[in-house]
Amino acid sequence: MxxxxxxxxxxxxxxxxxxxxxxxxxxxxxxxxxxxxxxxxxxxxxxxxxxxxxxxxxxxxxxxxxxxxxxxxxxxxxxxxxATPEIPHSVKLMRALRSKGVPVFALTNFGIESFEFAETQYPFLTEFDRRYISGRMGCVKPHPLIFEMVEKDCRIAPERLLFTDDRHDNIATAEARGWRTHLFEGPDGWAARLVAEGLLSAEEASA
Missing domain, CATH: 1.10.150 (DNA polymerase; domain 1)
Incomplete structure (x- = not known):
């Protein structure tokens, strides 16, 4: 799928x-x-x-x-x-996906004011196709409700969403809802997963 x-x-x-x-x-x-x-x-x-x-x-x-x-x-x-520094390879992967026409969303536990400030320091935060910011949503990961809210807003079936996060509890909740997941332990592993899914070529996913 x-x-x-x-x-x-x-x-x-x-x-x-x-x-x-x-x-x-x-x-x-x-x-x-x-x-x-x-x-x-x-x-x-x-x-x-x-x-x-x-x-x-x-x-x-x-x-x-x-x-x-x-x-x-x-x-x-x-x-x-x-909240520093940025992880350059991960940013490159995000931009590579978008350049291929793959919609890219953010789902993050982040305060309202702190996220607005972070945008001024990390311009790539403005580049997502959709941004789901917990402070604006009034709900945080790993509560199932925030994942449900994403599904209802984007209208994409859970099994067609690929989600990466560094926390096991967030990954577990997403998996329970049927999302496809990747536990982030570094950008190289994430890059390999994106290649394996056919979303990027090895060259596009390189550091």
Missing amino acids: SIDAVVFDIGNVLIEWQPERHYDTQIGAERRRAMFEAVDLHAMNDLVDQGHDFRITVERTAARYRDFEAEILMWYHDWIKM
Whole structure:
């Protein structure tokens, strides 16, 4: 059965997302570990991904943990430094698919304000045929509802969608709905999958 659209996650597929790495360079690994043990920063970020105001959410969390207040505020002020760099080969694959006339969608857990800012730093984020941004949708992966919302909007049968994501739980939900999937562990493997599906030639999929 043919594939009618390819769906990309963004974080750690098209752009590296490594908050811990950034904090290690700024405050040291020991201080970072202590903060992450005391504060569930990823849960805080989940609220942003669900559509909560980015700055207010971070500031409210910082106010509850005075011992780490300055460091928590870095999540807002240094956010783009955590979401870097882009993964060039993945970006090339996305553009190669579009140049072949294959519709390419984004399905990503991303806040409203943070995504708008990311667009100014990574122009390729504006190039998708459709963009499904969790903050705008009010629902995040791996909840089945967000996958259902994509299906209803694009009107493509699940088995004709090929989805790549770096998280096992997101892949599992997509598979349960009948999507074709690829666990992203690096752009080379993703390139090979696109070639195997007949969507790109080996030359088109090369780095």
